[in-house]
Amino acid sequence: xxxxxxxxxxxxxxxxxxxxxxxxxxxxxxxxxxxxxxxxxxxxxxxxxxxxxxxxxxxxxxxxxxxxxxxxxxxxxxxxxxxxxxxxxxxxxxxxxxxxxxxxxxxxxxxxxxxxxxxxxxxxxxxxxxxxxxxxxxxxxxxxxxxxxxxxxxxxxxxxxxxxxxxxxxxxxxxxxxxxxxxxxxxxxxxxxxxxxxxxxxxxxxxxxxxxxxxxxxxxxxxxxxxxxxxxxxxxxxxxxxxxxxxxxxxxxxxxxxxxxxxxxxxxxxxxxxxxxxxxxxxxxxxxxxxxxxxxxxxxxxxxxxxxxxxxxxxxxxxxxxxxxxxxxxxxxxxxxxxxxxxxxxxxxxxxxxxxxxxxxxxxxxxxxxxxxxxxxxxxxxxxxxxxxxxxxxxxxxxxxxxxxxxxxxxxxxxxxxxxxxxxxxxxxxxxxxxxxxxxxxxxxxxxxxxxxxxxxxxxxxxxxxxxxxxxxxxxxxxxxxxxxxxxxxxxxxxxxxxxxxxxxxxxxxxxxxxxxxxxxxxxxxxxxxxxxxxxxxxxxxxxxxxxxxxxxxxxxxxxxxxxxxxxxxxxxxxxxxxxxxxxxxxxxxxxxxxxxxxxxxxxxxxxxxxxxxxxxxxxxxxxxxxxxxxxxxxxxxxxxxxxxxxxxxxxxxxxxxxxxxx
Amino acid sequence: xxxxxxxxxxxxxxxxxxxxxxxxxxxxxxxxxxxxxxxxxxxxxxxxxxxxxxxxxxxxxxxxxxxxxxxxxxxxxxxxxxxxxxxxxxxxxxxxxxxxxxxxxxxxxxxxxxxxxxxxxxxxxxxxxxxxxxxxxxxxxxxxxxxxxxxxxxxxxxxxxxxxxxxxxxxxxxxxxxxxxxxxxxxxxxxxxxxxxxxxxxxxxxxxxxxxxxxxxxxxxxxxxxxxxxxxxxxxxxxxxxxxxxxxxxxxxxxxxxx
Numbered sequence: 055x056x057x058x059x060x061x062x063x064x065x066x067x068x069x070x071x072x073x074x075x076x077x078x079x080x081x082x083x084x085x086x087x088x089x090x091x092x093x094x095x096x097x098x099x100x101x102x103x104x105x106x107x108x109x110x111x112x113x114x115x116x117x118x119x120x121x122x123x124x125x126x127x128x129x130x131x132x133x134x135x136x137x138x139x140x141x142x143x144x145x146x147x148x149x150x151x152x153x154x155x156x157x158x159x160x161x162x163x164x165x166x167x168x169x170x171x172x173x174x175x176x177x178x179x180x181x182x183x184x185x186x187x188x189x190x191x192x193x194x195x196x197x198x199x200x201x202x203x204x205x206x207x208x209x210x211x212x213x214x215x216x217x218x219x220x221x222x223x224x225x226x227x228x229x230x231x232x233x234x235x236x237x238x239x240x241x242x243x244x245x246x247x248x249x250x251x252x253x254x255x256x257x258x259x260x261x262x263x264x265x266x267x268x269x270x271x272x273x274x275x276x277x278x279x280x281x282x283x284x285x286x287x288x289x290x291x292x293x294x295x296x297x298x299x300x301x302x303x304x305x306x307x308x309x310x311x312x313x314x315x316x317x318x319x320x321x322x323x324x325x326x327x328x329x330x331x332x333x334x335x336x337x338x339x340x341x342x343x344x345x346x347x348x349x350x351x352x353x354x355x356x357x358x359x360x361x362x363x364x365x366x367x368x369x370x371x372x373x374x375x376x377x378x379x380x381x382x383x384x385x386x387x388x389x390x391x392x393x394x395x396x397x398x399x400x401x402x403x404x405x406x407x408x409x410x411x412x413x414x415x416x417x418x419x420x421x422x423x424x425x426x427x428x429x430x431x432x433x434x435x436x437x438x439x440x441x442x443x444x445x446x447x448x449x450x451x452x453x454x455x456x457x458x459x460x461x462x463x464x465x466x467x468x469x470x471x472x473x474x475x476x477x478x479x480x481x482x483x484x485x486x487x488x489x490x491x492x493x494x495x496x497x498x499x500x501x502x503x504x505x506x507x508x509x510x511x512x513x514x515x516x517x518x519x520x521x522x523x524x525x526x527x528x529x530x531x532x533x534x535x536x537x538x539x540x541x542x543x544x545x546x547x548x549x550x551x552x553x554x555x556x557x558x559x560x561x562x563x564x565x566x567x568x569x570x571x572x573x574x575x576x577x578x579x580x581x582x583x584x585x586x587x588x589x590x591x592x593x594x595x596x597x598x599x600x601x602x603x604x605x606x607x608x609x610x611x612x613x614x615x616x617x618x619x620x621x622x623x624x625x626x627x628x629x630x631x632x633x634x635x636x637x638x639x640x641x642x643x644x645x646x647x648x649x650x651x652x653x654x655x656x657x658x659x660x661x662x663x664x665x666x667x668x669x670x671x672x673x674x675x676x677x678x679x680x681x682x683x684x685x686x687x688x689x690x691x692x693x694x695x696x697x698x699x700x701x702x703x704x705x706x707x708x709x710x711x712x713x714x715x716x717x
Numbered sequence: 718x719x720x721x722x723x724x725x726x727x728x729x730x731x732x733x734x735x736x737x738x739x740x741x742x743x744x745x746x747x748x749x750x751x752x753x754x755x756x757x758x759x760x761x762x763x764x765x766x767x768x769x770x771x772x773x774x775x776x777x778x779x780x781x782x783x784x785x786x787x788x789x790x791x792x793x794x795x796x797x798x799x800x801x802x803x804x805x806x807x808x809x810x811x812x813x814x815x816x817x818x819x820x821x822x823x824x825x826x827x828x829x830x831x832x833x834x835x836x837x838x839x840x841x842x843x844x845x846x847x848x849x850x851x852x853x854x855x856x857x858x859x860x861x862x863x864x865x866x867x868x869x870x871x872x873x874x875x876x877x878x879x880x881x882x883x884x885x886x887x888x889x890x891x892x893x894x895x896x897x898x899x900x901x902x903x904x905x906x907x908x909x910x911x912x913x914x915x916x917x918x919x920x921x922x923x924x925x926x927x928x929x930x931x932x933x934x935x936x937x938x939x940x941x942x943x944x945x946x947x948x949x950x951x952x953x954x955x956x957x958x959x960x961x962x963x964x965x966x967x968x969x970x971x972x973x974x975x976x
Contacts, residue, residue, distance in 0.1 A: 396884030451876070520904030527904060
């Protein structure tokens with residue numbers, strides 16, 4: 055038999071103005087096993103908490119019910135109070151008579167009646183409460199960052215700075231990501247490479263950071279504090295530890311017609327290549343689709359010119375196993391493929407380019423050495439039309455995205471401004487739906503493009519781009535002037551929508567994290583937990599969570615690192631004891647629970663059971679990993695045989711509450 | 718093979734050649750066009766009003782007649798095709814319209830968009846095959862530079878018409894190639910001719926049709942071909958050019974030696 059104490063809080067006038075707290079306390083005092091009741095103005099105050107502690111001692115209470123605000127507000131407070139008095143914290147139940155009662159009712163009689171019913175339900179539950187102990191698990195003091203763009207780089211540097219080991223897994227041969235392809239950054243117009251490459255060098259030189267470049271995450275097992283990750287190191291046919299990055303092989307390689315993905319196919323590279331001069335690690339990689347030696351066995355030039363003897367044509371993919379306490383997802387974004395946008399003639403004319411391609415055309419390390427020349431005839435373009443929102447903010451029926459890609463307004467203003475600055479003889483038109491420039495110094499930047507640099511901003515959309523006689527005929531509407539426009543352009547730049555990297559979806563499955571319909575990772579709370587995923591120990595950094603510019607990405611990356619450091623600083627993790635538990639005698643191994651578990655907490659084991667007549671039967675039964683289970687309760691509902699139960703929220707406890715309410 | 722055929726009013730009056738050669742060529746290619754008995758005018762313009770069904774009924778009657786015979790419904794006028802195929806799409810996807818139409822029409826035999834609707838050019842590509850047409854050509858239009866004019870109705874809305882890419886189509890060019898001629902690619906081929914605005918303010922179709930013909934001629938076209946009577950009217954009357962504009966069925970008949 056429990057000895058239950060009931061404490062009714064006034065919450066000043068928040069509860070007491072609408073609920074007759076005295077009557078609630080007295081009525082609940084008559085419930086079976088309630089040996090003590092009290093009402094007080096502020097139960098959460100020190101004075102109120104002392105009242106609870108004294109009552110637990112004096113009346114030898116085995117369970118308490120607090121009728122107060124939402125458990126989200128003060129459940130943790132009252133559990134600590136109980137613990138101070140020597141009572142197991144999970145013997146505390148909260149009846150929410152504020153948010154769910156006093157705040158939403160006006161009539162005192164009704165509200166009082168409801169408060170009594172809610173209290174009665176909590177008492178019915180406490181009857182069946184059992185003391186619960188949170189389990190402990192050790193924390194591996196090492197973090198994994200998936201993706202080596204600016205988000206991954208910043209997160210890794212911050213975690214390493216706090217003294218923890220970090221591994222970066224990057225699928226490309228070098229870290230740096232999209233930022234390494236960008237020419238200048240808004241709104242300060244500083245050179246992207248000049249601010250990024252020192253950070254890349256910091257990563258390379260940091261003893262705490264290890265880079266797995268040209269590698270992918272192949273499998274993830276385990277749980278917060280104890281992830282077991284398999285990393286696939288793809289064969290680059292060059293021994294990373296021997297290669298000095300001298301570049302002799304890339305110069306001598308006879309296969310020169312390999313589309314250069316770093317320059318988005320605007321020029322060619324060799325079959326053995328280093329993506330760009332400041333690559334980290336500065337190691338050559340062979341493209342197996344183009345290397346003659348790998349395809350036909352005839353060539354071997356790179357091997358002959360390599361003084362370090364680093365070329366290894368027989369290299370195989372390699373799997374590496376590593377343990378981590380925390381995992382950061384920083385898989386980034388890509389511009390969408392514009393092949394379906396035939397109205398803009400993207401696949402019909404080389405002079406219709408995406409904004410990222412435009413970055414390469416203006417970058418000093420790009421295919422034109424930084425001189426703006428159009429791809430078709432390498433002539434200077436005198437009229438440039440920028441089209442914004444290509445594939446962004448669409449109705450959902452087309453081939454684009456419904457969301458705003460967020461960065462396009464600012465980088466288009468940057469492109470327009472820089473073009474006018476460098477080539478004042480060039481007319482620049484920007485077609486927009488809206489210009490969105492929230493951000494520090496962003497609107498001033500856009501206004502400078504319009505007011506000081508004379509960029510023609512036109513509200514309206516381009517309807518058609520058609521290549522004609524070496525020009526691009528642009529048909530558009532000016533919505534403010536209510537006019538149809540025809541512009542004879544030399545170059546058209548499309549601000550393509552951005553979407554998450556295709557590697558994100560399989561990764562989300564491996565990590566059992568959630569994604570939205572656009573394949574962006576979902577944060578645990580859109581406002582209050584923006585860098586954590588709903589899965590414990592998995593954190594989100596950069597554009598994998600939603601479109602972001604560089605300042606925002608770096609802020610999120612550092613916030614993410616702070617969360618990781620907070621986790622790795624702990625020696626042991628205290629689990630949530632309110633987790634699911636399978637009654638093995640009732641479980642028939644049907645897998646229903648495993649299918650609905652969003653966290654991958656359930657596995658199956660073959661167990662021996664003693665059967666009648668001294669026989670032994672082996673049965674497959676569900677097994678819950680308490681460190682992974684988040685206590686959502688999905689499995690308890692899915693289990694057809696009622697074998698799954700949630701500690702602290704057992705089926706019998708819930709039914710007792712329902713019975714008490716319906717009494 | 719026998720298909721149901723919906724000619725439409727204009728083909729009985731202004732666009733007799735479109736109809737005449739459509740029938741002759743189909744016969745020569747082994748397809749019998751069976752004219753739907755007592756068909757009515759489609760209305761000429763797809764009714765976008767969601768709350769009335771009267772303007773959709775004639776299309777549904779034609780569609781239901783084809784369903785009864787278990788035949789594919791073929792149209793050759795771009796406007797009729799547009800109206801009938803879009804109404805068919807409504808009957809497939811819009812429960813409210815389907816319900817209203819069927820209650821009014823024939824509650825015992827509800828029509829739910831079962832009929833397959835093909836444009837004549839689609840029929841040539843999918844039921845006959847351009848390869849087979851090429852074999853049957855007796856009078857190849859060799860060396861002729863022909864500009865295909867799609868107009869706006871033939872392929873749009875792309876998701877409903879769904880037989881070619883409306884922004885960068887190729888079906889008419891492939892057809893022209895099958896006849897032995899040389900297709901001319903020009904940017905204005907899928908622009909609007911101005912359509913019915915010719916009744917309201919001829920200045921607009923004049924401007925638009927001139928753009929189309931000029932664009933075709935700039936790219937070397939000697940002949941312009943279309944499947945739409947209204948486009949043909951506008952290009953000839955408002956296009957400000959002497960370049961011949963002919964129906965696709967006329968070209969086909971010429972190549973097959975039927976004209």
